[in-house]
Amino acid sequence: MTGLRDWLGVDGFAWPWALLALLLPLLVRWLVAAPASREPALRVPWGERLRRIAGGGQVGAVARGFPWLAYIAWCLLCVAAARPLQLGAPVAPPQVGRDLMLAVDLSASMGEEDMELGGRLVDRLTAAKAVLADFLDRRVDDRVGLIVFGDRAYGLTPLTLDRDSVREQLAGSVVALAGRATAIGDAIALATKRLQRQPAGERVLILLTDGVNTAGTLDPQKAAGIARDNGIRVHAIAFGGAGGALSVLGFQLPMGGDEVDEAGLRRIAATTGGRFFRARDTEALAGIYAEIDRLEPIARQGAAVRPRIERYPWPLGAALLVGLLALAAGRRR
Numbered sequence: 564m565t566g567l568r569d570w571l572g573v574d575g576f577a578w579p580w581a582l583l584a585l586l587l588p589l590l591v592r593w594l595v596a597a598p599a600s601r602e603p604a605l606r607v608p609w610g611e612r613l614r615r616i617a618g619g620g621q622v623g624a625v626a627r628g629f630p631w632l633a634y635i636a637w638c639l640l641c642v643a644a645a646r647p648l649q650l651g652a653p654v655a656p657p658q659v660g661r662d663l664m665l666a667v668d669l670s671a672s673m674g675e676e677d678m679e680l681g682g683r684l685v686d687r688l689t690a691a692k693a694v695l696a697d698f699l700d701r702r703v704d705d706r707v708g709l710i711v712f713g714d715r716a717y718g719l720t721p722l723t724l725d726r727d728s729v730r731e732q733l734a735g736s737v738v739a740l741a742g743r744a745t746a747i748g749d750a751i752a753l754a755t756k757r758l759q760r761q762p763a764g765e766r767v768l769i770l771l772t773d774g775v776n777t778a779g780t781l782d783p784q785k786a787a788g789i790a791r792d793n794g795i796r797v798h799a800i801a802f803g804g805a806g807g808a809l810s811v812l813g814f815q816l817p818m819g820g821d822e823v824d825e826a827g828l829r830r831i832a833a834t835t836g837g838r839f840f841r842a843r844d845t846e847a848l849a850g851i852y853a854e855i856d857r858l859e860p861i862a863r864q865g866a867a868v869r870p871r872i873e874r875y876p877w878p879l880g881a882a883l884l885v886g887l888l889a890l891a892a893g894r895r896r
Contacts (some may be wrong), residue, residue, distance in 0.1 A: 573874055577646035584641045588634055632889035639882035643875045651870040661765040662722050663702065664754040665729075666710040667691065667736065668772040668802075670745040674738035677803065678845050687773055687803050688738055690845040695733060695771075698852040699726045708757055709733060712750035714742025714778045718757060746779030747772055747824075751786035751797065751831070759793040766795040769855065770831070773803035775824035783827060787834040796837040799828035800851055803843070 576582070669688065678690035699707065706722040707729050719732040750770065758766040768790065776783050790797055801823040825841065832839040842848035 573647040574650045575648050577648055577871075579645055581645040582641055584644070585638055588637055630889060632885055632892060636882045636886040636889060639878045639885060643879040643882060647874040647878070649872045649874050651872050653869050661767055662706045662708075662758060662761045664708045664710060664722070664758055664768045665695065665733075666712060666716070666750040666754055666768060666770045667695070667733070668745060668747075668774065669711045669713045669736060669738055669741050670772075670774055671739055671743035672745075672774050672803070675803070680845050686738070688736070691771060691802060691848065692733055692736075694845065694848045694852055696730055697849070698856060699730055701856050702726065708754075710750055710753055710757075711736055711741050712746050712753075712779075713739060714744045715746055716749040716753040716779070717741050718753060722757065722761070742778065744778035745772060745774040745776055747776040747827075747831075748781035748783040748786040749779035751783060751790055752781050755786070755790045755793055755795055758795050766793070768795055768797045768835075768837075769800065770797055770828075771800045771802055772828070773801070773823055775822075775827065783831055784834070787831040791835045795835060797831055797835040798837040798840070798855055799832045800840045800842060800848070801825050801828050802848060 667688075673688040673691070674686045676684050676686045678685050678687055680690050680693055706724055707720075707726055708718065708722040709720045709729050709732050710716055710718050719736070720729050723729065747770070751768065754768040754770075758768065787797060803823060823841075825839075829839045831837075840851040840854075842851050
C-alpha cells in the first residue's frame with residue numbers, strides 16, 4: 564500500500580480488475596496483424612500493384628506504426644475506471660450515549676408478592692426484571708453495568724455495550740443472592756468506583772430499592788457525597804408498597820414490614836444532582852424508566868475512521884487531453 568502511494572499517489576483501487584483492460588488493444592492488434600496463411604488464397608495479375616499502392620498509403624502506415632498516444636489515452640481511461648482511492652485523515656465521528664450502572668436490591672423484601680404483571684401476582688424482583696429488560700432494549704448506544712446488593716454489594720457485569728449479557732445476569736439473579744439485608748451505601752460506593760474512571764458528564768447510577776439501609780460499612784449519605792465529588796448522578800427509585808405483605812391462598816395479609824426510606828433516597832438524589840422516583844406498582848415503575856430513558860444523551864467520540872477520497876477525475880481528464888492530441892496527430896498525417 565505504501566509503495567502504491569509513493570508510485571501513483573493513491574492508496575488503492577476500488578475496482579482493480581478494470582486494469583486488465585490495459586492489454587486489450589495489444590491483444591486486438593496481435594489478432595488483426597497475425598497472418599492467416601503464408602500463401603494467398605487467390606492470385607490475380609494485378610496483385611503486386613495493389614500491394615504497392617497499399618504499402619505506400621495510409622493502410623500501410625497504420626500496419627507498420629502503433630498509435631502510442633491513443634494507447635496512452637486508453638491506459639488512462641482504464642486507470643480511471645478502476646477508481647483510484649486515497650485515504651483521508653482519520654476522523655472520529657461522534658456517538659451519542661452514556662455510561663449507566665444499574666444497582667438492584669436483592670434483599671428478602673424483594674420477594675414479597677405484591678406486584679401485578681400480565682394479570683397475575685408476582686414478587687417485586689420479577690416485576691423489576693421485566694421492566695428493566697424493556698429499559699435495556701432502548702439503551703442502544705449506552706454502556707451498561709449491573710450491581711446487585713443485599714448484605715453487601717457485588718458487581719455482576721462491568722460497563723459494556725453487550726446488553727444481552729447484562730440481561731442474562733439480571734435474569735439469573737434471585738432474592739437473597741447477596742444476603743437478606745440492604746446495603747444501599749455500599750452499592751453507591753461500588754458504582755462510584757466503577758464509574759469514576761469514565762469520562763466526566765456521562766456517569767449515571769440508577770438505584771432501585773424497596774427498603775432502608777440495614778447493612779454495609781458505608782452510610783448512604785456519605786456515599787452520595789463521594790459520588791457527587793466524582794461527578795456521578797444518582798437516580799433513586801423507591802419501589803414497592805408501604806410495608807410488606809404475605810400471600811396466603813391468594814389473599815394478601817399485611818405484615819408490617821419496613822417501609823421504603825423515601826426521605827433518605829430523596830437526599831441521595833438531591834446531593835448528586837439526580838432525581839427521586841416513587842413506584843408503588845409495575846406500571847409506575849415502567850413509566851419511571853421510560854422517563855429516565857428520555858434523559859438528554861451525551862455526545863462522545865467513536866472509533867476513528869479514514870474517509871476514502873475518489874481520485875478518478877485526474878486520470879479521466881488526462882485521458883481526454885491525450886486523446887485530443889492523438890486525434891490532432893492523426894489528422895496531420
